[in-house]
Amino acid sequence: MNYIKERSKGKGVLLFSPHDSDKDQGQHTITCCHCNHVFIIQPGSGKERGWCFMCGASTCGDRRCSPALNGCAPFEKKLEAYERRTALPLEGAWDIAKGGIWVRTMREVKLRA
Amino acid sequence: MAGARYPANGDQNLTTTRITALSVTDNATTAHRGWVYDMYFGNEGTPADLAGTYLVERCTAPGTATAVTPGKVDEQDRAAQAVAGENHTVEPTYTANEIMLEVPVNHRGTYRWIAPPGGELVIPATTTDGFGGNSLHASATTLFRIGMAWIE
Numbered sequence: 001m002n003y004i005k006e007r008s009k010g011k012g013v014l015l016f017s018p019h020d021s022d023k024d025q026g027q028h029t030i031t032c033c034h035c036n037h038v039f040i041i042q043p044g045s046g047k048e049r050g051w052c053f054m055c056g057a058s059t060c061g062d063r064r065c066s067p068a069l070n071g072c073a074p075f076e077k078k079l080e081a082y083e084r085r086t087a088l089p090l091e092g093a094w095d096i097a098k099g100g101i102w103v104r105t106m107r108e109v110k111l112r113a
Numbered sequence: 114m115a116g117a118r119y120p121a122n123g124d125q126n127l128t129t130t131r132i133t134a135l136s137v138t139d140n141a142t143t144a145h146r147g148w149v150y151d152m153y154f155g156n157e158g159t160p161a162d163l164a165g166t167y168l169v170e171r172c173t174a175p176g177t178a179t180a181v182t183p184g185k186v187d188e189q190d191r192a193a194q195a196v197a198g199e200n201h202t203v204e205p206t207y208t209a210n211e212i213m214l215e216v217p218v219n220h221r222g223t224y225r226w227i228a229p230p231g232g233e234l235v236i237p238a239t240t241t242d243g244f245g246g247n248s249l250h251a252s253a254t255t256l257f258r259i260g261m262a263w264i265e
Contacts, residue, residue, distance in 0.1 A: 012229045019221035029214075031232030038214040038226070038234065075235070083144070083238045 032060035117190035119183040122260030123199020131249040133201040135259040138175040138243030147236035151262040153225040160220035167248045171211035177203035205245040
């Protein structure tokens with residue numbers, strides 16, 4: 001399989017060069033659109049991943065990233081909240097990215113100030 | 114993605130506790146975003162047929178390390194604003210539960226991760242924030258090496 005070519009379809013590549021073979025092996029990876037974590041695709045592993053119809057991209061399967069449980073919280077929004085220092089640490093930016101739990105988060109910020 | 118590209122790599126001896134070979138972070142004064150799009154992992158010397166796990170984690174401070182000067186893919190670009198360090202004596206301040214990439218490796222192999230366009234690991238525009246790559250092993254003490262390439 002041409003792993004590099006597959007990159008154009010939104011998949012990353014984890015290439016493995018064994019010491020006892022001249023053939024590279026590869027696995028596809030996907031970057032979660034909600035938390036930026038990279039996970040390796042393992043067909044048959046039984047691990048449940050997700051899909052966000054708002055982002056049009058895969059999620060890692062973590063409950064925090066589940067569009068069904070927590071709605072769409074794009075990583076970009078999470079990052080912006082963190083950079084504005086309205087959420088500490090980066091995990092706290094989830095509340096802001098989701099929208100609707102501002103009060104709790106802002107109270108935390110005041111407590112930290 | 115437009116921007117200047119920079120590579121850096123670092124090494125460290127494996128120990129029984131998790132120890133960092135390379136950190137790439139924003140510098141302490143100028144906040145800017147960075148996008149890590151390529152990483153590689155491997156061992157140096159004559160590693161035994163052992164396995165370990167390499168982690169790439171978010172950090173909020175780079176710890177204490179030997180400075181690495183990032184290279185420039187295009188010599189016409191300015192020097193990198195991000196700072197890189199290797200052979201850490203004080204670990205970076207890692208953020209809990211922010212393991213961005215976990216790669217189980219055989220020490221005799223070389224692994225390389227390449228991000229898809231738009232799927233890069235993002236360094237927030239916050240001073241001293243970034244990523245660190247680390248590993249550990251119960252018995253091996255060989256040098257392991259991690260390299261990262263990023264856009265800023």
